[in-house]
Amino acid sequence: MRYHNITMDDMNNGIGLRTVLWLSGCSHECKGCQNPLTWNPDDGLIFDDAAKDELFGYLSKDYIDGLTLSGGDPLYEGNRAEVEILVRQIKNEMPDKSIWLYTGYDYEEINEFKLLDFIDVVVDGKYVEELRDVTMHWAGSTNQRVIDVKASKKEGKTVLYEKDC
Numbered sequence: 001m002r003y004h005n006i007t008m009d010d011m012n013n014g015i016g017l018r019t020v021l022w023l024s025g026c027s028h029e030c031k032g033c034q035n036p037l038t039w040n041p042d043d044g045l046i047f048d049d050a051a052k053d054e055l056f057g058y059l060s061k062d063y064i065d066g067l068t069l070s071g072g073d074p075l076y077e078g079n080r081a082e083v084e085i086l087v088r089q090i091k092n093e094m095p096d097k098s099i100w101l102y103t104g105y106d107y108e109e110i111n112e113f114k115l116l117d118f119i120d121v122v123v124d125g126k127y128v129e130e131l132r133d134v135t136m137h138w139a140g141s142t143n144q145r146v147i148d149v150k151a152s153k154k155e156g157k158t159v160l161y162e163k164d165c
Contacts, residue, residue: 001082002044003051004037004072008058014100014121014138015163016065019058023047023069023083025076028104032129034140038072047082059090059097066098066120075103075110084115091118100138107147107158121161122147 002024010020025041026033037043045051059067067090074083087099098120103110107124110116123139123146131141138146151159 001047001079002041003047004035004044006051006055006058009064010068013068013070013102014066014098016098017063018066018068018100019055019064020068020070021055021074023071023074023076023079025078026071026073026104027076028073028126030104030127030129032132033127035071041072041076041078052086056090056093059094064097066100068100068102070102073104074101075105075113080113080115084113084118087115087118107145107152111152111158116149116153119149122149 003021004024005022007020007022010018013020022035022038024038024044026039029039058064069083073079090097090099099118100121100123101119102123104126105124107122116122123144125144128141128143131143133142136142145158146161148159148161
């Protein structure tokens, strides 16, 4: 798995103060994407032990609310296995940290992925430039949804995340 950046104190990609891991690899290639440099899965840095230590160091801070996985697409086929290992470890070691995941896939395409057992919120759907809406919290176009994964799994249907922004 490769990544482009780890942002320590981010307030734009989920509720609270977050650490963001910007992964490489995306097959959606949405027109107007804000991060086209992250599409190539061979670009960026290898997510090695040093990068993992850096990420966990940021997440261990009391004032950090959690992790956001973005990119690229954390669910790019080449990322999925390592992302699952990573989020499982974070939830085991830091169960109070929330994990948000941005993906171009629709939730209904991925809701059976085992790694979602460790994700709190998914922002789903391809970015559609013609549906851009700068007033939306956490999403860029009106087709995208902010989904409460735990409530969705419990209720057996897609449940939107409605906590205060």
